Amino acid sequence: MTVSATQSSGTSATPVESMNSELAAADPQLVGNDALLAAVLGGCGDCIKVLDLEGRLQFMSEGGKRVMEVDDFAPLKGCPWPDFWEGQGNIAARQAVEAAVAGKPTRFFGEASTVKGNNRFWDVQVFPIIKPDGTPSHILSISKDISETVEARQRPELLNGELQHRIKNTLAMVTAIARQTLKGDDIADRREAFTGRLQALANANDLITSKTLQDAPIRAVIENALRPHLQSEERFSLSGDDLDLPAKHAVSMALAMHELATNATKYGALASTGGRVDIRWQVDREAENAEEAFEFVWQESGGPPVEAPTMEGFGSKLISRVLAADFGGHVSVDFHPTGLVCTMKAPLPQQVG
Numbered sequence: 001m002t003v004s005a006t007q008s009s010g011t012s013a014t015p016v017e018s019m020n021s022e023l024a025a026a027d028p029q030l031v032g033n034d035a036l037l038a039a040v041l042g043g044c045g046d047c048i049k050v051l052d053l054e055g056r057l058q059f060m061s062e063g064g065k066r067v068m069e070v071d072d073f074a075p076l077k078g079c080p081w082p083d084f085w086e087g088q089g090n091i092a093a094r095q096a097v098e099a100a101v102a103g104k105p106t107r108f109f110g111e112a113s114t115v116k117g118n119n120r121f122w123d124v125q126v127f128p129i130i131k132p133d134g135t136p137s138h139i140l141s142i143s144k145d146i147s148e149t150v151e152a153r154q155r156p157e158l159l160n161g162e163l164q165h166r167i168k169n170t171l172a173m174v175t176a177i178a179r180q181t182l183k184g185d186d187i188a189d190r191r192e193a194f195t196g197r198l199q200a201l202a203n204a205n206d207l208i209t210s211k212t213l214q215d216a217p218i219r220a221v222i223e224n225a226l227r228p229h230l231q232s233e234e235r236f237s238l239s240g241d242d243l244d245l246p247a248k249h250a251v252s253m254a255l256a257m258h259e260l261a262t263n264a265t266k267y268g269a270l271a272s273t274g275g276r277v278d279i280r281w282q283v284d285r286e287a288e289n290a291e292e293a294f295e296f297v298w299q300e301s302g303g304p305p306v307e308a309p310t311m312e313g314f315g316s317k318l319i320s321r322v323l324a325a326d327f328g329g330h331v332s333v334d335f336h337p338t339g340l341v342c343t344m345k346a347p348l349p350q351q352v353g
Contacts, residue, residue, distance in 0.1 A: 047122075049081065050129070051139040055097035057081050058138070067145055069114040076115070081141065085112050096126040100139040103128050109146075121150040166247055173251075180317075215244035215350075218253065222279060225257035229265055240281035243294075249349045252326040256319050260298050260342060268340050269303035275339075276302050283348065291329065292345040300339035308335040 047064030051057055057079050065073060082093035089110030096106040105127045113119050123144040128136035219238060226236060245253060261270070261277075269275030278299045287293040300306075309316070316333065319342060324331040329346020 045145070047141075047143040047145075049141040049143070051081050051097065051100075051141060053101050053136060053139065055081050055094070055139070064143075067114075069116040069118065071115075085110055087111075093124075096124070096141075097139060100126050100128040101136055103130070103134075103136055119147075120145050121147045169248070170251070173255075215246055216250040218243045218245050218250075218281065221245055221250045221253050222257055225254040226261055229258075229261035229270065235270060235276050237276070237278045238280070240279075241283040243281070243283055243349070245349050248326050252323050256323045256342075257298075259316075259319050260340075264300055264303070264340070267304070268306065269300035272303050274302040275300065285348065291347055293348045294327070294329070294344075294346045296344040296346075298340075298342040300341070303339055305337050306335045306340055 044061065044063040045067060046061075047067050048061035049057060049064060050059035057076055060068070060070065060073055060076070064070075070076065082090050082097065085093045089108075089112055092108040092110055096108060099106045105125070107123070107125045109121070109123055111119065111121055123146045125142045127140045127142075129138040129140050131137045218240065219242075222238060230236065264270040264275070264277060269277050278301070279297070280299075281294070281296040284293050284295075312320075320331045320333055323344060324346075327344060327346040327349065329344055331342065331344045334341045334343075
């Protein structure tokens with residue numbers, strides 16, 4: 001396909017003559033109407049450009065300036081059009097100019113930023129503008145913004161990658177749980193603990209996947225993890241700022257809540273009728289120390305006297321080490337006589353890789 005200004009040979013009509021004929025049939029006032037041409041170029045969402053045979057930018061439509069975020073075209077006039085592209089896009093643009101000079105149309109897809117630096121994906125068609133003698137006089141380039149289409153195609157790939165990454169991490173965590181829980185000769189109690197931990201892991205993943213791999217509210221994560229241990233509403237209190245947890249943090253928090261609740265049921269506040277657990281967290285986005293912008297506290301009271309264990313079990317390791325590692329912070333577990341207190345200070349979850 002080429003663009004011709006006048007009839008070059010024979011009796012067949014040129015594209016311009018055909019267009020004028022069709023416009024005249026619709027309304028004679030449309031023929032040669034500069035206002036019509038300006039309206040078409042301004043209303044079109046594609047970036048329509050005219051280049052010289054050296055590939056230098058000579059003209060850009062009003063609609064093109066809008067989509068390319070150009071406030072002033074003057075500094076761009078005369079700039080080499082391929083230089084707007086990088087990598088493969090630059091190569092494709094140079095080849096398109098060479099093809100147009102040879103009288104051949106081309107098409108390519110590429111990535112390039114607007115004048116204001118916003119990245120876009122483009123479907124680009126390049127045509128020679130043919131003179132009456134059959135040789136090119138200029139080059140016409142039409143770029144269509146297809147960013148939304150490309151991003152829609154890429155989104156399933158990104159989600160699939162995130163899902164595979166999560167499955168890999170989950171399997172690694174299951175393996176660690178199994179090794180620590182089921183070792184030894186007598187595994188009856190360990191089997192029960194293992195099942196409970198797997199269920200907590202499954203519940204956490206259910207909450208995350210129900211939100212299509214998005215962040216999960218911290219309150220929902222905690223409530224979901226505590227549900228199997230909820231003897232009555234009065235035994236727990238939850239208070240804190242609204243905060244969404246990324247998937248990794250949500251799983252770690254759910255497992256930690258399960259371990260703390262299990263320990264409280266066996267030995268701590270939930271082992272007696274008068275015990276209770278207060279859970280609170282706060283977010284300080286203007287904290288002087290960004291490493292402590294998020295603070296979380298699990299505090300037990302009203303249970304039997306507490307003594308520090310002589311050995312650190314897997315549950316304690318999960319709370320003090322895994323939780324701290326995933327949140328990028330510091331976790332302390334203090335066995336006060338009046339009740340266990342677990343405290344974590346960490347950066348805001350969204351700021352941890």
